[in-house]
Amino acid sequence: QVQLVESGGGLAQPGGSLRLSCAASGFTFSNYAMSWARQAPGKGLEWVSGIYSDTRYTSYEDSVKGRFTISRDNAKNTVYLQMNSLKPEDTALYYCAKGLSGTARPTIHEYDYWGQGTQVTVSS
Numbered sequence: 001q002v003q004l005v006e007s008g009g010g011l012a013q014p015g016g017s018l019r020l021s022c023a024a025s026g027f028t029f030s031n032y033a034m035s036w037a038r039q040a041p042g043k044g045l046e047w048v049s050g051i052y053s054d055t056r057y058t059s060y061e062d063s064v065k066g067r068f069t070i071s072r073d074n075a076k077n078t079v080y081l082q083m084n085s086l087k088p089e090d091t092a093l094y095y096c097a098k099g100l101s102g103t104a105r106p107t108i109h110e111y112d113y114w115g116q117g118t119q120v121t122v123s124s
Contacts, residue, residue, distance in 0.1 A: 002026040002113040004096050009118030012086050016122070020081040022096030022115060030054075030074040033099030036081045037108050038092035038120075048094070049081060050104025059106055063089075086122045093117040 008020040020036070035050035049060045049070040058070050069082040079096055097111035 002098060004098065004113060004115035006094065006096050006115045006118040009094060009120045011121045011123065013124050014086060014088060014122055016086050017082070017084045018086065018120060020083065020094055020096075020118060020120075022079045022081075024077045024079070024096075024098065027098065027113075029077040031102060033102055033104035034070075034072060034079040035097050035099065035104055035111060036070060036079075036094060037097060037111075037114075038090075038094045039117075040089075040092040043092075045095075045108050046092075047106055047108050050099070050106060051079065052104050053099075053102035057104065059104060061106070083120070086120075088122050090120060091122050092120060094120050 003025045005023045012018050036048045038048050039045045051058045051070045051072050067085045072079040095117045096115045098113040
């Protein structure tokens with residue numbers, strides 16, 4: 001069965017960095033887009049970043065452009081999210097998700113499997 005396991009969350013100071021990882025299994029990883037989404041306290045699930053199956057294209061939600069970088073290693077079945085210049089408003093539970101196809105759509109509705117999430121807290 002499909003499994004997505006996130007790791008790498010934690011506490012960071014404003015301006016700091018964290019690197020999230022998501023290990024995937026149970027499907028042919030290289031055939032599907034992957035994305036990261038987040039849910040802040042009291043708010044809905046928000047798509048953050050996506051990467052095509054062949055790594056050619058990446059996309060980002062406006063508030064994280066220039067600060068976050070998504071990447072994937074198809075040999076390791078893993079997708080990453082490098083988060084730099086973190087802000088308190090980045091505090092959220094971060095999820096990785098498997099796409100319905102090789103194209104990374106910028107909406108949570110184009111993903112069919114989700115991990116359990118990893119908590120990111122940005123605070124001084």
